[in-house]
Amino acid sequence: MAGDYRVHARTRAATVAGIVAVVLVIVGYALPAFAGRGLIQDLFFILTMLVLAQFWNLLAGYGGLVSVGQQAFVGLGAYGLFGAAILWGWDPVAALILSGVAALLVAIPTAFFAFRLAGAYFAIGTWVVAEVVRLSVAQWKAVGGGTGTSLPRDAVDGMRGLETVKTLFGASNAAARDILAYWLALTLAIATIGGIYALLRSKRGLALAAVRDNIEAARAVGVDAVRMKWIVFLTAAFGTGIAGGLIYLQKGRVSPDAAFAVTDWTAYVIFIVVIGGIGTIEGPIIGVLVFFALQSLFADYGTWYLMALGMIGIIVMLFAPRGLWGLFSDKTGVQLFPIRRRLTGGKIREE
Amino acid sequence: MTILSLKDVSKSYGALRVTDGVSFDVPQGQALGIIGPNGAGKSTLFNLITGNVPADAGTITLMGRDVTRLTPMQRCLMGVGRSFQIPQPFGNLTVFENLLVAATHGTGASEREVSRRCAVILERTELIDRANQPAGSLSLLGRKRLELARAMATDPKLLLLDEIAGGLTEGECQALVATIRAIHAEGVTIIWIEHVLHALNAVVERLLVLDFGQVIGMGDPATVMASKEVREIYLGIEV
Numbered sequence: 001m002a003g004d005y006r007v008h009a010r011t012r013a014a015t016v017a018g019i020v021a022v023v024l025v026i027v028g029y030a031l032p033a034f035a036g037r038g039l040i041q042d043l044f045f046i047l048t049m050l051v052l053a054q055f056w057n058l059l060a061g062y063g064g065l066v067s068v069g070q071q072a073f074v075g076l077g078a079y080g081l082f083g084a085a086i087l088w089g090w091d092p093v094a095a096l097i098l099s100g101v102a103a104l105l106v107a108i109p110t111a112f113f114a115f116r117l118a119g120a121y122f123a124i125g126t127w128v129v130a131e132v133v134r135l136s137v138a139q140w141k142a143v144g145g146g147t148g149t150s151l152p153r154d155a156v157d158g159m160r161g162l163e164t165v166k167t168l169f170g171a172s173n174a175a176a177r178d179i180l181a182y183w184l185a186l187t188l189a190i191a192t193i194g195g196i197y198a199l200l201r202s203k204r205g206l207a208l209a210a211v212r213d214n215i216e217a218a219r220a221v222g223v224d225a226v227r228m229k230w231i232v233f234l235t236a237a238f239g240t241g242i243a244g245g246l247i248y249l250q251k252g253r254v255s256p257d258a259a260f261a262v263t264d265w266t267a268y269v270i271f272i273v274v275i276g277g278i279g280t281i282e283g284p285i286i287g288v289l290v291f292f293a294l295q296s297l298f299a300d301y302g303t304w305y306l307m308a309l310g311m312i313g314i315i316v317m318l319f320a321p322r323g324l325w326g327l328f329s330d331k332t333g334v335q336l337f338p339i340r341r342r343l344t345g346g347k348i349r350e351e
Numbered sequence: 352m353t354i355l356s357l358k359d360v361s362k363s364y365g366a367l368r369v370t371d372g373v374s375f376d377v378p379q380g381q382a383l384g385i386i387g388p389n390g391a392g393k394s395t396l397f398n399l400i401t402g403n404v405p406a407d408a409g410t411i412t413l414m415g416r417d418v419t420r421l422t423p424m425q426r427c428l429m430g431v432g433r434s435f436q437i438p439q440p441f442g443n444l445t446v447f448e449n450l451l452v453a454a455t456h457g458t459g460a461s462e463r464e465v466s467r468r469c470a471v472i473l474e475r476t477e478l479i480d481r482a483n484q485p486a487g488s489l490s491l492l493g494r495k496r497l498e499l500a501r502a503m504a505t506d507p508k509l510l511l512l513d514e515i516a517g518g519l520t521e522g523e524c525q526a527l528v529a530t531i532r533a534i535h536a537e538g539v540t541i542i543w544i545e546h547v548l549h550a551l552n553a554v555v556e557r558l559l560v561l562d563f564g565q566v567i568g569m570g571d572p573a574t575v576m577a578s579k580e581v582r583e584i585y586l587g588i589e590v
């Protein structure tokens with residue numbers, strides 16, 4: 001009889017990774033007690049880039065939606081937060097939710113048009129939308145128009161949780177703001193990775209993989225491919241918007257050219273995902289560390305640095321199309337975030 | 352009761368009428384075979400029934416409901432399962448996961464509810480030992496079996512099989528026919544396009560002959576095969 005079948009996805013590496021992750025998270029939250037301000041700022045940068053990379057990977061790696069316009073949602077997130085703080089006097093931390101909402105509101109009409117385009121046309125279409133949004137926001141005089149603006153002094157100093165951080169670590173206003181932003185970034189990164197992993201482990205994740213492999217067959221077995229695209233696009237926009245809001249909450253100053261920069265918020269992010277390994281959760285984690293190392297070492301070389309990044313990207317695409325993590329995982333079979341459902345027991349004779 | 356009804360269904364690609372005013376009914380529980388020369392429009396007819404190809408004219412009724420404008424997904428949820436002529440596995444998913452996608456999305460159930468049923472289908476289609484292999488690594492026979500298994504996982508009331516016996520050895524073909532017979536015996540309505548006539552004749556109760564997009568004969572298999580028109584057009588024999 002077939003009563004004793006079991007389905008599981010756990011691997012030993014994943015169990016170990018889970019324990020390591022818990023330790024890392026605890027250390028991560030406790031870190032401001034020991035670490036200097038420079039390290040906290042670096043980690044903030046790594047964590048926010050990781051969030052952007054995870055969402056781009058969700059779009060392109062799992063949803064097949066290669067967007068070059070994610071900077072639209074970073075910028076909208078930033079301006080959503082600044083607008084709410086400046087015009088309505090919102091607390092900047094609470095306004096982060098508006099960052100996500102602002103991105104979402106623009107993502108809905110964007111998707112409506114962009115989903116009519118496929119492949120390279122979709123990429124260009126999203127880029128065009130991002131430019132349109134940048135030019136429109138530059139006309140918004142109340143938040144500084146083309147030159148941009150800063151967060152109001154009282155909004156920054158009166159930020160929720162800032163006093164607690166100051167008394168906890170005896171830190172200055174500026175240092176306390178960095179710590180608070182770092183904690184928010186850490187929380188956002190955990191929520192992002194956890195959320196994406198949960199999505200991939202669900203039956204929606206199976207549907208995403210099926211659509212990626214063969215959309216005709218997926219439709220024939222009842223998968224709503226269009227709905228999957230909407231879910232992925234809107235989720236990525238919302239998350240990218242919150243990350244954008246947080247990045248500029250920490251910077252304290254925003255301008256359209258910076259907040260909607262295609263290099264900073266999309267080109268680097270694509271680089272991170274591609275060299276790390278597209279279509280895996282581990283890939284962007286590896287990628288962001290490599291990117292940070294390269295940037296710390298070589299960013300002073302300006303144009304040469306950017307050309308070198310491009311070269312590395314091309315070399316990885318040619319010789320390790322599944323990225324550094326893909327290379328490692330193929331050789332060792334290690335998966336830290338396993339999603340494969342294994343059927344065991346019953347009449348299965350494994351060779 | 353009629354499960355599927357086509358009325359004057361037509362489809363053209365440019366000037367080419369691949370389906371030309373096709374009408375027929377399929378009673379619930381029947382096994383209907385469709386034969387016809389290459390290019391007769393058999394696979395297009397399937398795509399019209401599943402909704403992968405929209406009809407230009409005519410109506411398609413499924414269990415009394417007009418489905419002519421519904422998507423493949425909606426028709427799948429109503430109980431239409433299909434196999435593809437050229438197997439279309441989800442190559443990066445395992446064989447078991449291929450069935451899980453179909454079972455969860457084709458019926459709206461949760462993974463937990465369907466996993467045991469998927470395992471039983473894998474047993475019946477002799478794929479159980481391949482459950483955890485990537486579907487892309489299967490042989491032709493394995494892929495054909497997976498087409499059948501995945502269609503079954505959607506819990507179909509109407510099962511459409513497109514040349515599922517093509518390219519198999521005699522022994523492989525017989526095993527597959529036995530499985531299809533067993534599925535039919537449980538009350539699943541089957542429409543089967545096939546060139547391997549003895550495989551078809553072992554299962555179907557009625558035969559439909561298609562040529563140049565038109566129905567040129569329908570009825571009891573023996574009578575249809577014996578008719579002069581069919582022998583001339585389909586078998587290319589001068590009578």
